[in-house]
Amino acid sequence: MNRRGSTRVKATRKPIVVLAGEDRNDRRSMRVLLEQWCPDMRGRIVEINDKPTLHQASSAVLAARAETLAAKVRARAALEETDVACVFVHEDLDGVDSDQHPAIRERVEKALAASMRSGTAHYVLAVAEIEAWLLLFPEALSAFAPSWSVPAKYRGKDTGRLEDPKKVLKSEVSAGRYRESDAPLILEKAVELRLLSRPAGQNLSYAQFRSSAIECCTHHLPNGHSRFQKRE
Ligand SMILES: [Zn+2]
Incomplete structure (x- = not known):
């Protein structure tokens, strides 16, 4: 029933989770997985189209690119009138030897986290494509x-x-x-088909993405956040 005259309270926009990457299908794929692993993310994931090219950058270039990305993320949050809970940045690691992946991931993730106001970020390396x-x-x-x-x-x-x-x-x-x-x-x-938790094989980047999603869900998503609640 529509109660005329009642105060309309704008729904609180929860802090968003930003998904950055250059390929639309990859971003959609990651969204499907994130929303399944972390139901709290449903309705709060926004995508930005960005080609990060972070993994081969020198330290100075990496820091600058992370800042640029962070500025885009903040702009998006401002547009949505909310905060950023966390960020997932996706990049394909074509042709990089797998022994180097953990070190690359750690280095880029640190640079990203340093540039984000939340102090947290996840760097998703889908090795040789989704x-x-x-x-x-x-x-x-x-x-x-x-x-x-x-x-x-x-x-x-x-x-x-x-x-x-x-x-x-x-x-x-x-x-x-x-x-x-x-x-x-x-x-x-x-x-x-409830297959996500029982893959028919192994894949390091998939397992890594899953643990990032769970870490994010447990530690980075503020629940009951009301900073932007409209007071009417
Ligand atoms: Zn997170």
Whole structure:
């Protein structure tokens, strides 16, 4: 019932979680996963289109690029009339030897965190594309398109070590039908089928992203935050 004359209280906009990356499908894919692992993030994730190119930058350049990104994040929060709870920055690490990943991740994540007002940030390195993550969920791929099937040789493997997971998906799983815009939909299938916590294989960047999401959910999301509540 519409009670005329009652005070309309604008819904409090909770602090947002910003997802930055250059590829729309990758950002959508990450959003599907984050919202599943951390239901508190539902309705508060906003995306910014940004090509970070952070992992190969020298220290000075890295700090400057992190500042630029932080300024964009703040501008977005100002637009949404709220605060930033945390930030996830996605970058593909094509062609970088996997032994270097932990050190690269730590270095960039520190620079990002230093530039953000919240003092927290997560740097997500999807090694050799998000398709490597999709190969962890053969059942979701078959549920998405019944004719698709992941060959046995890719099951139970470290999909982060595959040379070209996109090519595997296209030529060996989907007979040429896979499109990059399918990725978030396939992950939604994986959510539906409750597969996220039991991947059919390993992938370091997937596992890392999952622990970042859980850390963020537990420690960085302020609940009951009311700083921007309108007083009417
Ligand atoms: Zn966080």
